[in-house]
Amino acid sequence: MQTEYVTHYRGCDIHPVVTTAEGGRYTAAAIVTDREGETRTLGVEGDFAGSDEARNQAMELAIAWIQRRHVVSDHYVRRG
Template sequence: MHTNRTIEHGGYTVRAVVTDTETGRYSAAAILTDRDGETRTLGVDGDFADTREASDQALELALAWIQRRAVVSDRYVRRNRTGPRRDSDSVPRARRQA
């Protein structure tokens, strides 16, 4: 097992773990540790010809997972209006002519 690369991203420490397979190729996983010390392991599908390729794929998967978690759904975003609030019932509306 090789853990040759560690990076910090989005509040996580990410370690790429590369393992030799029985076929002479390599498998990969990423171990993510958050600020509270909780860990999560993400396995990468496929087998790789060299350790660098396996490590790159593990880090790419981890970064995509972190960034996807950072996206906030619109329903959790408060939208503040600028200027006075307008009541839609009291606003005169122009009629369209056909």
């Protein structure tokens, strides 16, 4: 399992987790921690040939989730 790679995006920390599966394949997930310390784990459906591909897919999923959350949050926050 690889978790040393961390990216900061829109105030969140993204930790992709890559795990070796059967036959030398890889699976991935992303752990996202926001500014308040709330953590969410996002799973990536797939069976990847390389660890870089698995990590990249986990990062893409996390960034998409953060972007959707950011848009929804901004929509419902009153600015005054």
